[in-house]
Amino acid sequence: MNQVQKLLIIGFVWPEPNSSAAGGRMLQLISLFKAQGFSITFASPAQNSDFMVDLQGYGVEKESIELNNSNFDVFIKELNPSVVLFDRFMMEEQFGWRVGENCPDALRLLDTEDLHCLRLARQKAFKDNLSFNISDLFVEDVAKREIASILRCDLSLMISEFEMELLESAFRIDTSLLYYLPFLLEPIDATVIQDLPTFEDRKDFVFIGNFLHEPNWNAVQYLKETIWPLIKRRLPESVLNVYGAYPSQKVLQLHNKKEGFLIMGRAIDAQEVVKIARVVLAPLRFGAGIKGKLLEAMQCGTPSVTTSIGSESMHGHLPWNGFITDDITDFADRAVQLHQDKTIWLKAQQNGFEIINQRYSKTLFESDFRVKIEFLRSNLPQHRLNNFIGSMLQHHTLKSTKYMSRWIEEKNK
Template sequence: MRQPTATKVLVIGYVWPEPRSSAASGHVMQILEAFLGQGWDITFSSPAGPGENRADLIALGIREVPIELNSSSFDAFIAELAPDIVLFDQFMMEEQFGWRVEKHCPGALRVLETSDLQSLRHARHQRLKDRLKDDGVSQDFSDLFAQDLPQAFELMANTDLAKREIAALYRCDLNLMVSEVEIELLVEHFKLPRNLLHWCPLMLDLPSEARVPFEDRAHFLSIGNFRHAPNWDAVLWMKNAIWPLIRQQLPGAQLHLYGAYTPPKATALHNPAQGFHIMNWAEDALQVMSQARVCLAPLRFGAGIKGKLIDAMLCGTPNVTTPIGAEAMHGEMPWPGSIDQSAEDIARAAVQLYSDQSLWTRARDNGLALLADRYRRQVHGPALIDCLDACRGDLAQRRRDNFTGSMLRHHQHKSTQYMSQWIEEKNRNSQAGSVPG
């Protein structure tokens, strides 16, 4: 009897995964692990250059194939591969390669891994810039944090980025969302059909080893990729407003800031006399998190869910964050630390958590309960596979029902396709010594 062939998956990454550098890459790796658990045949491709901290996909049994932007070489590659599922990592990859996938593998299920809603993050960043321009003195941002989903829609609706991103979501057969808040925003205000969206948060194994106790921990910690704008803004807010308030109450306090790709502007902030230490990249983020007593994550803008706060829970490290940091992360569960909206309140909560062992212990236990309630791999991994299987089994009907997506794909073929082909021809002629007029 002939054995069925394994499902073939092509993942097109914006970058090669670096799970120790960003939560977005960590989520991609968790999805790949769910696929591997099914025995699926996986190829990972990216037009990006190799990063410093990239994961060894080949060691996991995943094929690595570099690809080029605006090149018909991709057409021959995907036609020969003939995948059953194509997963785009971030919407820009769907923009670049989606029309090629549809042209050469029309029966492949097209899935978008969003990581976060980038247009929401950028709109919130602009809102913060406007607020700081109008009032650069007040350190209370409750007015920004209080804005609801209708206001978020108003911020996003007229931006080019939102139009591009929402169009990509419509064009795909399924979109993986880490944030329930973003699902509601898309369904209620951008009117995406709910069945195009699948809630797929970080997928974790619960910690089994004992966590480092309160009395054996020291220092505050903040961690995050310095290239990610929300993280860099949080560093500046800590440096200029929050950390001086903490040091007033705890004169000997030390803050260790870890992050991948540390730029000179970050190392320039290093000041041991103030207890403000720029530590560069952490080889083992969980190890340094386990030694810290309190994690600081004062995010003034952002989207999605925050890997640094998940890491803190895994390590039993209470945290202090903002409503943006905690958004979509805890449902009705108590938060493992404190959620505050001003520099003064963040500093006060941080000092209290650092000094009060009973409060610290309650926060630590809340973190473990939250992980068990919302982030178990054993729940979300099978749910993802079931959803993908159901979509593949009903693909023709799903596409008929999604007329808006079909319409957008039609127009994409008339714009993105021809622009890409023009760029490819321009590059070819430029190499030959002439450029088309």
């Protein structure tokens, strides 16, 4: 092994931790690898954004790369990373064959974020007013692409136990290719709790979520048209503050001061706006993965009302930090109950702290992840021999994608 371990992260976008849970997740992974002594380079073909994090402030080198450009081959050969992490399967599709050709001994990791095929299949079923069925996944082109990417990689990082089980049972993915690594959070202790606003210091309701993410936009429509009027009838003075990055004009048009439905746009500090709210509302009707907004609510000591989709794979056998319901009337009733009843509210808050500490504390995962990475790097040839289908896909993808990419590159000249 090289004395200086190098990690190359190939990102779909530059991390924006204040815009989405995915941005926060990426910084957690960077922190995890930094603790293992890795020198880290983050490369992306995305445009710079006003809200991207200063990677150099985290001790990470930033590199802009281009799709279908052999300059990447020169760059990665020179860097010679020992580990390459693809941020979402689309980046593995674009750059995986180049990594395999130029750095064949580099460990290839995929951070799935959530299963895109599951989210899209659920969204499609919802819009067609049908019940989602696991068999719906098999007709999705995205599923074929995503599963192929998982098979080509040496290890895929999964944030949802439900999605791991789905990959193993429905798609027959070998367990050796999957690794459960959820959001990695600081534990909640007495000092943290002491600094949080009290029940009396808080008021109103809040929804927060990136509006580029379709499940969030749908949830806000659902709140506006169906759920919020039921709550407002019971609590005439209450307000729902809706925060989220990248609101479109159709989102902004939902703003109605008279109805107490306020579109606030991007939150400068998401935790600050969640901390001063008494209840988080998250009526998500489709989606996948772990919901960052609901973990953030727990960190802020803010109870939530959500759906079975919202809470999926998040709390294990522990009680939720509020209520889970898919019934509209019950959702509104529970929201009012949490807002008004301090005893129930405090119990829900405590439940959230327990979920964070027992399921997401980074100390639970750090050492095991280090051992896993070291084991794979020491046993990579055998690990790949055991994954024949992945090797076969890597072989054929390298051939087909390579020539398509070369053709595009020539065409662009």
